[in-house]
Amino acid sequence: xxxxxxxxxxxxxxxxxxxxxxxxxxxxxxxxxxxxxxxxxxxxxxxxxxxxxxxxxxxxxxxxxxxxxxxxxxxxxxxxxxxxxxxxxxxxxxxxxxxxxxxxxxxxxxxxxxxxxxxxxxxxxxxxxxxxxxxxxxxxxx
Amino acid sequence: xxxxxxxxxxxxxxxxxxxxxxxxxxxxxxxxxxxxxxxxxxxxxxxxxxxxxxxxxxxxxxxxxxxxxxxxxxxxxxxxxxxxxxxxxxxxxxxxxxxxxxxxxxxxxxxxxxxxxxxxxxxxxxxxxxxxxxxxxxxxxx
DNA sequence: CTTGAACCTCCAGTCGCTAGAGGGATTAGG
DNA sequence: CCTAATCCCTCTAGCGACTGGAGGTTCAAG
Numbered sequence: 448x449x450x451x452x453x454x455x456x457x458x459x460x461x462x463x464x465x466x467x468x469x470x471x472x473x474x475x476x477x478x479x480x481x482x483x484x485x486x487x488x489x490x491x492x493x494x495x496x497x498x499x500x501x502x503x504x505x506x507x508x509x510x511x512x513x514x515x516x517x518x519x520x521x522x523x524x525x526x527x528x529x530x531x532x533x534x535x536x537x538x539x540x541x542x543x544x545x546x547x548x549x550x551x552x553x554x555x556x557x558x559x560x561x562x563x564x565x566x567x568x569x570x571x572x573x574x575x576x577x578x579x580x581x582x583x584x585x586x587x588x589x
Numbered sequence: 590x591x592x593x594x595x596x597x598x599x600x601x602x603x604x605x606x607x608x609x610x611x612x613x614x615x616x617x618x619x620x621x622x623x624x625x626x627x628x629x630x631x632x633x634x635x636x637x638x639x640x641x642x643x644x645x646x647x648x649x650x651x652x653x654x655x656x657x658x659x660x661x662x663x664x665x666x667x668x669x670x671x672x673x674x675x676x677x678x679x680x681x682x683x684x685x686x687x688x689x690x691x692x693x694x695x696x697x698x699x700x701x702x703x704x705x706x707x708x709x710x711x712x713x714x715x716x717x718x719x720x721x722x723x724x725x726x727x728x729x730x731x
Numbered sequence: 732c733t734t735g736a737a738c739c740t741c742c743a744g745t746c747g748c749t750a751g752a753g754g755g756a757t758t759a760g761g
Numbered sequence: 762c763c764t765a766a767t768c769c770c771t772c773t774a775g776c777g778a779c780t781g782g783a784g785g786t787t788c789a790a791g
Binding site: 498520530534535542548562566570576 | 637640641644645647648649658661662664665666667668669670672673675676677679680683684686687690691693694696697698700701704706707708709710711712714715717718719721728
Binding site for chain 2: 777778779780781786787788
């Protein structure tokens with residue numbers, strides 16, 4: 448059908464050329480046909496597959512999750528509970544990271560707001576880093 | 590003074606033992622003295638230095654930024670503009686990531702809310718991934 | 732003095748790409 | 762038909778910030 452070169456596929460999906468080859472190398476993207484000279488030629492199914500991956504990556508899914516979801520999407524008769532579980536986990540993960548980032552933002556805001564633009568010795572940016580006691584929030588590791 | 594082993598330092602700071610050695614190997618943490626048998630012995634200055642790094646990492650600073658901030662904190666007479674700039678950049682970065690994550694959360698919520706717990710073929714989780722057109726927000730890559 | 736935990740070095744792997752070297756293929760124009 | 766420009770190929774190595782394991786040594790308590 449389409450018969451896209453790797454560069455054309457890249458333009459259609461926004462996925463960089465080396466990344467496409469990388470996906471193929473780790474078995475995320477089906478191997479395409481080759482031109483007589485050995486260059487990759489992609490069809491409509493590859494385009495669809497790569498858009499799926501791209502979209503999933505944009506939503507923060509890991510490649511392992513996307514592999515599982517891809518596998519499910521090829522078995523349309525099975526229950527979608529597994530897919531639902533993966534998506535819920537991802538949502539929970541995003542919520543966790545949001546909470547962490549909000550705590551971090553709060554602390555950073557305090558740091559820069561208190562900076563009096565003087566010398567290092569009395570700088571709240573440096574002081575706060577040196578002494579966690581100056582923080583009130585419990586910004587744990589994300 | 591304190592004369593801490595690497596394990597004791599790890600317990601005091603919450604930084605794992607291999608990570609402490611890693612920080613030393615890349616020049617983030619000063620090399621400590623050694624016991625007669627060759628084991629690391631840390632003093633109060635190392636404790637302070639590692640807490641600084643840990644706190645900065647918790648706030649999302651990169652190790653390069655922390656190296657710069659550490660350098661500044663050793664020159665108490667200089668203007669703290671550089672420190673301020675780094676912190677503001679970090680804050681801007683955090684805001685950017687928050688915005689991205691909020692868009693992603695919105696889309697994920699829609700996905701799981703619409704899941705009717707049927708079969709894969711009519712699953713919104715899979716469908717949404719397959720077709721970006723089903724999204725309304727513009728959750729770009731974080 | 733013995734035991735067992737903690738320590739040592741070195742190397743390899745994680746995740747998801749990204750970049751470069753050194754070459755071959757394709758295609759548009761003359 | 763030839764050439765030049767652009768694309769594409771494989772392979773290897775690197776990023777950030779760790780994390781883990783193998784195989785061996787040292788320390789501290791009893």
